[in-house]
Amino acid sequence: MLPLEALKHYFGYEAFRPGQADIITASLNQQDVLAILPTGGGKSICFQLPALLKTGITLVVSPLIALMLDQVVALQKNGIAATFLNSTLSAAEARGRIAAIMAGEVKLLYVAPERLVSDSFTALLETIHQTVGISSIVVDEAHCVSEWGHDFRPDYRQLSRLRERFPTIPVIALTATATHRVRTDITEQLSLKKPFVHVASFNRPNLYYEVIEKSRGKVSLSELTGYIKETEGSGIIYCMSRKQVEKLASELNENGISALPYHAGLSNETRTDHQTRFIRDDVQIMVATVAFGMGINKPDVRFVIHYDLPQTIEGYYQESGRAGRDGEPARCTLFFSPGDIKQADWFIQNKVHPETNEPLEDEQRIARQQLRQIAAYADSTLCRRTTLLGYFGEVFGGNCGQCDNCRFPKPKQDWTIEAQKFLSCVARTNERFGIRHIVDILRGSTQDKVIKYGHDKLSTFGIGLDKSIKEWQHLARSLVQQNLVNESDDGYGILTLNTLSWAVLRGQHQVWVSMPNQLSKEKVTVEKEPNLGPIHTGLFQSLRTLRKELADDQGIAPYLIFTETSLKEMARYRPCSLASFSRITGVGDKKLEVYGSTFVNRIFSYCKTHGLSEAMPHFIPREAVPEKKAAGERTRNVCKLFQNGLYPQDIAKSLEMKVQRVYEHLADGIEAGQIASIEKLVSSERQTTMLKAFDKHGADRLKPIYEELNEQFSYEELRVVRALWKVKSK
Structure with a gap:
């Protein structure tokens, strides 16, 4: 079977998404692969489809038990032989699954990194390899390998031992986010051999980004409930503390919005139950700390709210990216006040060694630079996409039309002279210091560090008293974001000049800066799917109800049957025969066999009641x-x-x-x-x-x-x- 035929047969899609075909070809050619694809970009198919076309079993390293279960069930619903081995299984269940693997009845095996590197399991893998063969080793969420990644996990570092034991088996590493430094670290840690590297655009056009100022440092409950009712659909709200998570979940329920809390302080059973109920659409809102979300496959999350300032830009991109995985419009909102920075810094101060209680100075230094970067994003008046994508090294220019700064731009001011003062100070200090020190010099501060280096003798000392500290800091962040000065990413944030810096100093480049007098509070309406019409909408809701009933009967998430994108296509085209139904996106051969008649009967009955007929596009060979x-x-x-x-x-x-x-x-x-x-x-x-x-x-x-x-x-x-x-x- 050819890859494109397998794509339709198993997954119900008629064409690959950008980059998928090249990644799959490299995998089928036994190459190592490093693939960076944004959330919703189709990472899973990049290793699942080759697994079906290659001889032997594909081993998938997955960081979360819930994620394993979710992916295995989804594969089984598509008629694909997949299983997992983890701590939730009894000894008898594990033996049964191993027997099925040895009999060649399984194509994909999911395991956790902790189990994978144990001597006993490695021995089992050698037996599997000798018996049925291991075709590939897949490392999902590969950013966990890197200490520079936003979710570093020490267990992932041990995966290099697996490569040492099985040097000839190709490795596929996949993740949604990775800076250049993280990509390099993944390649080194997993010993990838001349890998095929695919880095897709990090842009998610369907997401609307906005920052809303907190009133007096707080988010009004009435404002929040109004937002949820206006936006509709499932949503995630991230809070910094467990206490805030519990309090907010309780307040939402008291105001008629179904919500559940999720944080590391809850028992494993409670967290699993709450996650399951959210994924199955039994509740609308999950209020959580960052402990929730990695690997969550729920595609129809319509909004993600950050109630507090995230810790890093990379973490924010990942967390906000859990909205709109189905490609439909979704909203990403960050509530912000300057006081959030102090709260976040308090958490950084408490990064101490668990045994000696000594401060982890290197970790604190890096964390503070990451905090400055996300605070600059919140404070920025530039296009949100320009800032987010620039963090990953991707150039995005112009008006995206899908963020608050582009939709509601603030007036710009010519700050070329101020920029020349700032950059001149960077040059006169030999490009060895960060923003804070440069601002101290410009403001004529007598801080010990300024006096120690003799910077009170510089010609730039005290020439910036006409601007406040906040104004100079905002200018500095704008210069970094506009690539008019470089800032090191080693935690020190050292400023160095580049070609554009010198162009500014020579008067060859103007610097325009928008001042954030007030963060965006304009009412926005996120673009929605074109109206299907009242009758079509009725059919769509009927199909959603049918899907939920079937999912509840089977004890699975509704989207594992069909995504909302597939349901909308059914509501638009009203297929009244199995042949027509097979042409709906997401309908593979297995789902056609299991669900086809049920959905076609519901559509036919609805059409008969409302005097409608099938509206599938006419087929022209x-x-x-x-x-x-x-x-x-x-x-x-x-x-x-x-x-x-x-x-x-x-x-x-x-x-x-x-x-x-x-x-x-x-x-x-x-x-x-x-x-x-x-x-x-x-x-x-x-x-x-x-x-x-x-x-x-x-x-x-x-x-x-x-x-x-x-x-x-x-x-x-x-x-x-x-x-x-x-x-x-x-």
């Missing part, structure tokens, strides 16, 4: 007419479907062609005058930006446009806007 003759006809057909309200993905499914090819036909239709508006394809703001670039470069080649716009616009968007530009230029 590619071979219907010769390609040359069909070109004009195909374009008209694509444009007609588009004018009838179908999106490019729907048209591609209907006509069995690639989405890129659909965009090519749409571009031809725009030039032919068959499409008047492309608002549904590209927003007016993005059109304006691209049209200006075409005015500058012309329309002969797309690559110069793509590169000038910092790769923030897809070639599909560029293609249809180029067609529009040609029409306007006639």
Whole structure:
């Protein structure tokens, strides 16, 4: 079976997501792999699909028991032979599973890192390898290997011993987040041999990022409950302390919002029960410390709230990224006040050695720099995506349109002179100090450190008294975020000048800074799925109810049957036969066999009651007419479907062609005058930006446009806007 055939057969998808095909090919070629794919980017399929096509068993290292169970059940629902071995099993259950493995009845085996490195289990693995063969070793959540990662786990460091015992078995390491330093550390710790490395974009376009100022340092309960009722759907609220978690969960329940607490102070049984009830949609809200969330596969979390300041940008990206895993719009909100920084620093001060009670100075130093970075994000007036993605080394320029700073920009001020003063001070101190010391010099402070180094004798000493400490600190953070000065990531935060720094000092580059007089409190409406209409919505809710009933009967999470994306597609197209139902995204052969009749009967009954009929896109075979003759006809057909309200993905499914090819036909239709508006394809703001670039470069080649716009616009968007530009230029 070919990879694409296996994708549809087992998982119900007709095409790979970006990067998946290359990763799978490398795995099938027995290469080591390091894959960085954002949450919701399809990491699991990158190792699950090769496991089905290779001889032997694939060993998967997973950090959490709940995550193992979740993934194994999901695989079994797709007709895939998977199992796990962990401490929840009795001796008899474990023996039964090992016997099934030895008999060649299992394709994926999930284990925890603690068990994996024990001598007895390593011996068992050698027996398995000799009997049925181990095709690959997969390290999921691989950032746990690195001490520079946001969730370092010492047990993961021991996995290098596994590579020593099985040097010829390829290793696949996957994670959603990793800076360049973390990626290097993963490669070294797992002894990856010339790995195929894939680093996808960290951008999650469906997420809306915002920071809201706390009123008098607190979040109003009425404001929070209003937010939850307005946003709707499942949500996670992160708090810094266990006490706050318990208090907030109780207050939400008293106000008619079902919520459960989750933190390390609860028993294992309670935490497991609360997590299960949240995943199964028995409650709406999980109020938790950061102990909750890693590996949680619930795809339909519609919002993540940080009630307190997170500890690191990487941690914030991971935690907020638990929203919208299904690709649907979701909201990520951080409530912030300057007092949160002091509270977070108190936790850092308590990082002490468990035996000697001595301060862990290196850990405290790194933690404080990470705290400064996340505080700068909260305080920033730049595009939130620019800051978040820049942390991982990804350049994002322009207006994302999906954050508070882009939607509600604050007026900018020319701070070039102040920036020159600041950078000059960095140069005169020989680029050996951090922000705080530079601000002390500019403000004329007589701190011991300033006097010790003789910096009170510098020409820049005291030249910044016209600005407050907070204003200088805000400027410094803006300079770092705009790449106008470098800051080391070793915990010391040493500032060094770069090419752009010197351009500012020479007066060749202006510095514009927005001052955060007030953090965003504007009311926002996150873009939602186009309205399916009242009758369609009724069908969607009916299918959700059916899914919940089936899930409760089987004791599993509803999304393990079908995701909300699949349900919406059913509600839109109303498949009334198994053949039509098989074309719904997420319907593989096993799910068609198990659930097809039940869902088709519900859809058919609903349609009969409401006088509706099936609305599946009409199937038109590619071979219907010769390609040359069909070109004009195909374009008209694509444009007609588009004018009838179908999106490019729907048209591609209907006509069995690639989405890129659909965009090519749409571009031809725009030039032919068959499409008047492309608002549904590209927003007016993005059109304006691209049209200006075409005015500058012309329309002969797309690559110069793509590169000038910092790769923030897809070639599909560029293609249809180029067609529009040609029409306007006639």
